Amino acid sequence: PAPANGTGASIFAGGVPLITTQTAKSTFVLKDPSRGNGETRNAGRQELETFASGKQFTDADNKWGNGTSKDAASAAVDAQYGITSTFDYYKKTFGRNGIANDGVGPHALVHFGNNVGNAFWSPDCACMLYGDGDGETFKQPLVALDVTGHELSHGVIEATANFQPTRVDGQGNQYGEAGSLNESLADIFGTGVEFGTNNAVNPPNYLLGEKLGLEQKFLRRLDKPSLDKLEGTVDYWDEGSYDREVHAGSGVSSHAFYLLAEGSGRKTVGGVTYDSPTHDGQSVTGIGRAKAEQIFYRALTRYMVSTTDFHEARTATLQAAADVYGAGSTEYKTVDAAWAAVNVTQ
Ligand code: ASN
Ligand code: ZN
Numbered sequence: 001p002a003p004a005n006g007t008g009a010s011i012f013a014g015g016v017p018l019i020t021t022q023t024a025k026s027t028f029v030l031k032d033p034s035r036g037n038g039e040t041r042n043a044g045r046q047e048l049e050t051f052a053s054g055k056q057f058t059d060a061d062n063k064w065g066n067g068t069s070k071d072a073a074s075a076a077v078d079a080q081y082g083i084t085s086t087f088d089y090y091k092k093t094f095g096r097n098g099i100a101n102d103g104v105g106p107h108a109l110v111h112f113g114n115n116v117g118n119a120f121w122s123p124d125c126a127c128m129l130y131g132d133g134d135g136e137t138f139k140q141p142l143v144a145l146d147v148t149g150h151e152l153s154h155g156v157i158e159a160t161a162n163f164q165p166t167r168v169d170g171q172g173n174q175y176g177e178a179g180s181l182n183e184s185l186a187d188i189f190g191t192g193v194e195f196g197t198n199n200a201v202n203p204p205n206y207l208l209g210e211k212l213g214l215e216q217k218f219l220r221r222l223d224k225p226s227l228d229k230l231e232g233t234v235d236y237w238d239e240g241s242y243d244r245e246v247h248a249g250s251g252v253s254s255h256a257f258y259l260l261a262e263g264s265g266r267k268t269v270g271g272v273t274y275d276s277p278t279h280d281g282q283s284v285t286g287i288g289r290a291k292a293e294q295i296f297y298r299a300l301t302r303y304m305v306s307t308t309d310f311h312e313a314r315t316a317t318l319q320a321a322a323d324v325y326g327a328g329s330t331e332y333k334t335v336d337a338a339w340a341a342v343n344v345t346q
Helices: 072-094 145-159 177-197 251-264 289-303 310-325 330-340
Strands: 002-009 015-024 028-029 038-042 109-111 120-122 127-130 266-268 274-275
Touching: 002 072, 028 109, 038 072, 038 289, 072 109, 072 127, 072 177, 072 289, 120 145, 120 310, 127 145, 145 177, 177 289, 177 310, 251 274, 251 289, 251 310, 251 330, 289 310, 289 330, 310 330
Parallel strands: 038 109, 109 127
Antiparallel strands: 002 015, 015 028, 120 127, 266 274
């Protein structure tokens, strides 16, 4: 089968290029041989358990979708664009070759289940599962670029530190600091995917899920996580109550990352105004997101383990900064200041 240059009309990211596979004279499938055969298939509103049981999308002229949520192929365009952009981001930013670093391209199933208002990384199928929305909070398929970056980053995290929640309740909600780091790093690298892709219709920012049409305009955000009232995300660590649901708890390290990258106070980046507070009242001057990403990725892949908590995450990122920039460097001192600003000190 030959690689072929196609195009797609996505729901959230405008017109996008797609590299697909030609399997017959007028038959193309949504599988990218230039990115480890990363592929999107259709779950047909079933809760399929394997990627292989999904139905391949085919197209006769290699021009995919019409850009509306009603069209089954358009959600697939967003998903395929997202998984290939995520593959590219990890490769060019960190030299990581695929989610498991084995050269295999990401797999995704769209139209997963009936009225599913969520998207998931599934360790069982080693694939992305995207619901079409619950028709209430989420009115469209959850195929936005930063959502894909978030979910596939769960796959990267599973292959590296593999954080485990300290507790799971009867509804399957996860709790604790290691689980919160799982959500936080998925948000951090999910925004990384958005910055790395730099799509004009879905421009990069420190908000997660801003394309999903939510009433509060975003799902979570890194600059001041407590602006999220949906999940009750927190800005700071505090000892007394740290048995938090992991999405709520994620704010601590997400906020530390934002401060490390961009610094505290008021700042407008790419049309979004941020005003990031600090717990200790000290201002932080950011070192830029490229350096912050390298420090957090190195910490994730070399120093963090399944039980790492926020204080250990601080140590891991300090070690990573010392490795790359030296223990006396501005970068190292800013890592220390960013954690102190979210109430995580030695
Ligand atoms: N979208 C959610 C997440 O990645 C799904 C879940 O695992 N609860 O955090
Ligand atoms: Zn998550």
